[in-house]
Amino acid sequence: MKGIAHTTIINGSNLKTLKLANITFRNCDGTIFGIENLEYLDISGFICKVLSEHLLSQFPKLTTLIARDASLGLGLNTLTDASEFLKMNLDLQHIDLMQNHINSLPDGLFHHPFRQKLSIILDRNNLQSLPNFPSRPNTIKSVSLKYNRLSCLSENDMAMLNIIKPSSVFLGGNPIECSCNTLSFLKWMNHSGFINDISDIECISQNGTLVMLSHFLHTLKSYEISCQTKLWITVASCITSFTIVALIFGTVYYRYRFAFEYFFLRVKIKLRHYQPLSDDFNYDAFISYSHKDIPWVKTLHDKLDSKGFSLCLYHKDFQGGMPIAECIVEAINSSRKVVFVITDDFLESSWGTYEIEMTKMHAFREGRESMVVVILKDDIKKDKLPKALREIWYKVVCIVWPSDSEAPYNSEEMFYENLSKALSDGRMRISDDNPSM
Secondary structure (H helix, E strand, C coil), X not given: CCCCCEEECCCCCCCCEEECCCCCCCCECCEEECCCCCCEEECCCCCCCCECCCCCCCCCCCCEEECCCCCHHHHHHHCCCHHHCCCCCCCCCEEECCCCCCCCCCCCCCCCCCCCCXXXXXXXXXXXXXXXXXXXXXXXXXXXXXXCCCCCCCHHHHHHHHHHXXXXXXXXXXXXXXXXXXXXXHHHHHHHCCECCHHHCEEEECCCCEEEHHHHHHCHHHHHHHHHHHHHHHHHHHHHHHHHHHHHHHHHHHHCHHHHHHHHHHHHHHHCCCCCCCCCCCEEXXXXXXXXXXXXXXXXXXXXXXXXXXXXXXXXXXXXXXXXXXXXXXXXXXXXXEEEEECHHHHCCHHHHHHHHHHHHHHHHHCCHHHEEEEECCCCCHHHCCHHHHHCHHHCEEEEXXXXXXXXXXXXXXXXXXXXXXXXXXXXXXXXXXXXX
């Protein structure tokens, strides 16, 4: 048949029951007039994909609406204002919308001051949550949601039912989940008293098997304890895993911390457009020493300066306002040699160890393992040297400061001669590699 359009039934004022089930109307876009005393209407089987907001507006005494398999899942959700659909039917007591492919119901559909409590049937639809019923007590008598797609009710759904307080809710045939994830819902079902068909409901357990909900709820307390145990095991496992990863990372970082820092400092320096020279250096040597040895180092500097060597000293050449770690790496990059003045005070200095590590990293990276010169003072033995220095000792040029000025083979003059040869080593090698110089 054609659509309803605007249809008038002659002499229908006394009609109270109208059963039009399985009479196929192609749309419900219209209004039926002339049966203003109608109390029972069955439009099951209609094709209401196209639906008028005023379809039922002329039935102010309607108490029962049956609309099964009427495509209302589409029709209701195309309404401009769904609150208009039942606005004139305030005597409604029973609404059956079974099997309408309903995924959700539009807001406002049931938000009216109905004179009686509603019984609503929404069986065999596609609902995954509770429709938006008015959150007022004494509005809903019962709700049937059998054979939908409800695995549980959300906290909002449960709160809404706690306010509405329906006498019965039916959930049979839904894929109810009985697991730790739905524990709050299961506890609510067990204590609320709203679910009337608990004994008929099967639920899906955590391992995927079907169990009777009523039996499951009998052991809910022990199951809750097992869930808490699993939660703590999971939390403990996460904390343990995180701790192990952190320890591994911390151990690796601590072991290679100087390599990491050297790498990041090199990147930082490059971002500042600093380019170390490959053959020509700003200094013949960077002198690493304790600040307590500055007087002796000044003398060393003056002696070598008079021999034509250019030396980098932190108290003289480091740029003010620049982080000291960057200054150290830049000084190492800019110097042909690095000279460590090893004294008791130097060994107690944390910066001394840092400079040795940075030099070691740079020498390894640039293939300049022979760039390190060590001056030993204070009768310091090799086993007292920092580990990083001992590891490259076979490449180090070691010169001992004379402790006895009277010794013929260990005089200051021979010390400076040996040191000058060590500092000149790089110069001669560059000259050999570049004959044009």
